Amino acid sequence: MVSLDDLTPPERSFASDNSAGVHPKILEAMSRANVGHQPAYGYDPCTARADAAFSELFGRDVHVFYVWNGTGANVLSLASLLGPAQAVICTSAAHIDVDETGAPERILGVKLIDVDTDGAKLKPEHIEAQTYALGNEHHAQPGVVSITQSTELGTLYSVEEIATLSETAHRNGMTMHLDGARIANATVALGGTTDVLRSFTVDAGIDVVSFGGTKNGMMYGEAVVFLDRDLAKHAIYLRKQITQLPSKMRFISAQFEAMLADDLWLDNAAHSNAMAVLLHERTASIPGLTPGSAPKVNALFPSLTRSAIVALQRWCPFYDWDMATDTVRWMTSWDTTEADIARFGDGVENVLESHTEIS
């Protein structure tokens, strides 16, 4: 019988969209930006063009602050929105809550009110349930609602769901932050047009977006987009204060300029999402594997036996998701190929044949 070691692993792993490199068009744009001297800190023409592209994207005069990474984007967003003694409502699966090593708490001194939810999706009643604290001096005052689209579990809010959350938040004097580390994948999943993007952000009452770039084929860089410019008035100082001001800014803005030109941001995400569907289709019915839901964006959450997981991970890296249920995460990216999926599918099939355990 053929063993896993006899099979050639995929050229690209399914570990993370952070393991992928940089899209060629992005890298070319960075090279093109490397000409002569430019004013530092964003006062260069390339940054002005990227700003204009974002305003065109959202269909209004937005205020954009480019930052280094996703944690920085989220911390800057929250720093700009939070008032004195206020707290953030989020889910207990939120990246800001569990995957940022307590950055919001340390840098902002803020309490995160993290709510257990189904599928990492906040509901209006979760917001309502926290309003008891408003006006009570013994409790941090809920001031910001932060949601993630697509969520940390690969699920999606509908346009209506976000609109209702925003309405609930605003009615209670709170503002809305959207962590869009994978906003491109979400946009594609909901229809894949600029109108779709606007429908679940600007039109749905979102105030500030962490607009992801790195996971979608950029080298580094995220954009904090203030849909409501009035909320941005301290962000210029806060960005520097939280260590998120890039000096040679043109190399971030050049990436975003390239991303937003010719819908590269959507193309990359569309490819990544499609590859996830393909991987799901290739593996869902392999005996011994319990597939998760059909992927909406670029992550699958199947379950396998522990020994199969271990063997596969040695062969082609990916992450455990829930050790208790032997659920793993397989993540595609902008550069995943059909050949990668074919090879990986063969590997899964091979390993499950040989590792079928008798319980």
Added chain:
Amino acid sequence: MVSLDDLTPPERSFASDNSAGVHPKILEAMSRANVGHQPAYGYDPCTARADAAFSELFGRDVHVFYVWNGTGANVLSLASLLGPAQAVICTSAAHIDVDETGAPERILGVKLIDVDTDGAKLKPEHIEAQTYALGNEHHAQPGVVSITQSTELGTLYSVEEIATLSETAHRNGMTMHLDGARIANATVALGGTTDVLRSFTVDAGIDVVSFGGTKNGMMYGEAVVFLDRDLAKHAIYLRKQITQLPSKMRFISAQFEAMLADDLWLDNAAHSNAMAVLLHERTASIPGLTPGSAPKVNALFPSLTRSAIVALQRWCPFYDWDMATDTVRWMTSWDTTEADIARFGDGVENVLESHTEIS
């Protein structure tokens, strides 16, 4: 008479080494790193190679943490060194004190004890003067001494001066941080060899270095180098917590790998320093200009009349340094050319001829 507008301005300004682009070898290294998937967050072979290069550079097994920018490097350094209720002693010209929008205070909750000094250089007596607070519960406890080499004013500490500062700090239970945003320029100014670097860091008792890259021809990225590995044990968590963990790490480490290979870091700084000397020589004796000291690194601080400054800045950008004395800063970089200096010199000469004011 020929007016300034008739002269062609330099291709590169004298505003900042942050206005310069990326050295071609660095950009090539980044392109080379852009192959396939790599583990994120620094668990890739390129980062391992850069780590090894740093250990070779310092002649000991150092622990390196790559971060986004200089403010991040300084905040991570201090975060790692500071104990409960401790304060940092620095000069009142220190970048951490005046040019980071209060990042150390906000993120670390730390008091900076900033001392007025000559030439932005701390002296042992400044440290001794703060020891009165040790053991007194009403005062933040001086715990870290932070110096900058080369300093914010373009001056240099001698090896002996740093060694004495370190001895004073350590004798009083404090640790030593060196902000080396321009450590390459300082190394060149003191002799330009690896031994020189070691002499004023490892051998002089420095505990942690913020090792600059961006200002010396990189696109982004700085390295926090723990010369004493024992002090690094929490840095892995602190880096993420202060928003300074790059996901696609290979693109920073590839830059540093290229920098340290074939002494590119020294070559870039040597060029930049030499250009500053050239600019000083070209302009020092122009009537109407009061030159600053001959430059040790890559910045000049001459004085001119206000109207000459304004005219020149419109023609070729640079920064005011002290409005009260009409002192400006002219900064060279790794890519400044002799032609740039020739043109700029002509411009200065022209403008001072026409703007000589009668007082």
Added chain:
Amino acid sequence: MVSLDDLTPPERSFASDNSAGVHPKILEAMSRANVGHQPAYGYDPCTARADAAFSELFGRDVHVFYVWNGTGANVLSLASLLGPAQAVICTSAAHIDVDETGAPERILGVKLIDVDTDGAKLKPEHIEAQTYALGNEHHAQPGVVSITQSTELGTLYSVEEIATLSETAHRNGMTMHLDGARIANATVALGGTTDVLRSFTVDAGIDVVSFGGTKNGMMYGEAVVFLDRDLAKHAIYLRKQITQLPSKMRFISAQFEAMLADDLWLDNAAHSNAMAVLLHERTASIPGLTPGSAPKVNALFPSLTRSAIVALQRWCPFYDWDMATDTVRWMTSWDTTEADIARFGDGVENVLESHTEIS
């Protein structure tokens, strides 16, 4: 029929042990301390005597820091225990989590990992469940376990339960904090002797205790007791830094000296606990009232109809506990009298007769 307005309300409400005044012996001790000048900040003989009394109480050489209030005691405890990038594990009913307006997050920059539990009691598996984060740079590192005895819901940990929690925490490199805002009531409930106190603190592996005074008949003042003196080495600075250093310290230590002399702290709590039992017995079988569990300490949580609650609160103040279930909190204190209970019982009976609603 007699209406509630015809009945004389109790002289003392059942709102909170914070509504009670100061025990006469405490007030006398404060007056006695008011003689001449004494060194400020705790360097006075009275504070030395209170320190000695605490060491005698716990049967070892403890290190005590007197502070203003319970939030301050908890923040100082956690500040002393937390290392860099560490988090606190607590229940989602913990006072530090929900009743301190985010003080730990703001002052300490710390993440509270709050766990949903039965009866506000943490279990070893809750600690074990968080150990996945240890060593992972993307997560705040669980470093301190904080429990409350008696809990915010009036429940109690057994000695064995605390010992097992401590063993679990220590085995995973964490320390143990006990919020003892009502530690006297807990001690009484578990047997009422010094040995009992030691059994669930020193002997059960607790490292630091917030030892409550205010709710048990003092005017103000709590004590942070380091059972492990090694953990106290920064507390002297941290106390001042978090605004919790009383200048005229003798007036707090005099209160504690009086509290610990002749077991006043146990007598006060015993009385308060006994009054809660009496109130439970008087009201549990009144038609229309759903009693909570028999009280272990000094709080009852019965349910009544909304209209009955409103009428009663207007007549004699107490707090809503859970509006969804019309559960209220009746709290006794060191000065509650049998006459207060008799009157209150009559009032409850009266109001439930007249407010029985037809559903």
Added chain:
Amino acid sequence: MVSLDDLTPPERSFASDNSAGVHPKILEAMSRANVGHQPAYGYDPCTARADAAFSELFGRDVHVFYVWNGTGANVLSLASLLGPAQAVICTSAAHIDVDETGAPERILGVKLIDVDTDGAKLKPEHIEAQTYALGNEHHAQPGVVSITQSTELGTLYSVEEIATLSETAHRNGMTMHLDGARIANATVALGGTTDVLRSFTVDAGIDVVSFGGTKNGMMYGEAVVFLDRDLAKHAIYLRKQITQLPSKMRFISAQFEAMLADDLWLDNAAHSNAMAVLLHERTASIPGLTPGSAPKVNALFPSLTRSAIVALQRWCPFYDWDMATDTVRWMTSWDTTEADIARFGDGVENVLESHTEIS
């Protein structure tokens, strides 16, 4: 010859007004407040009366927040005034800068821009000199000016000086905080009437006052008085969040009620100030002593030989002020008597006769 040991030391030391006890009228007021149950956290009638007394004192509807101590009062004041990324301008002798163990930095994450001054008095040009930073993202934004009246060096601002500072601050978009730990002594020194108090606070453009109680004969407690009520809207939450909310509030407000009734606050300070003048007169011409300026409030700063200082401190405690110049601080308080001064004067005379050193 008679030695110092043969002389009876004063009954009260000259160490600090924090070493003094509590004025009998204050203690009586606290006892009177100890009747029955009262709503906690300031919702009691006594606190309402104290609030009204403060509004009457300042001649307008002020908003008062009672807190535990001076550091807490200052931190709450600044917390209420500071906007995002803002800094505080103060002198380098300010209590907030050097005597609070970095509490503002830790709790507020704020930069203190501390200016060297003559006599601990800020001047308008110190404020103007910081305006260069306004609008520059690389610098913390000066947002609050904090002055101390009477200052940490026992000096006084005139009404005009404060008005000019306020005008300068407000013109530049900053707010004014006055640390009035010894505001009563200052009021007395400037004329001793309510009108005088108003002249250098409300009428001079001060926005928020830390109104001291403890050093003027109270047991504990300070009041943060918002002269501009609009600035107080978050203070109710911030007070709890920074650990400064007293539960049994009536015992602070009862003290302030007694203080403001019948001008006790002015009488205590007038006595204390007068005793300082008497001590100055008794000692200024003793051979071997270099007197400081005649005291304006309740502190003297004379210089003596080191051996005389040591001998005197052993006999009757007081603090060194500047070891380099052998300057000490002698502080009087509300309870200093003429007999205390007579005895202390004799001691100084005796010790200087026997300790006159030959240089």
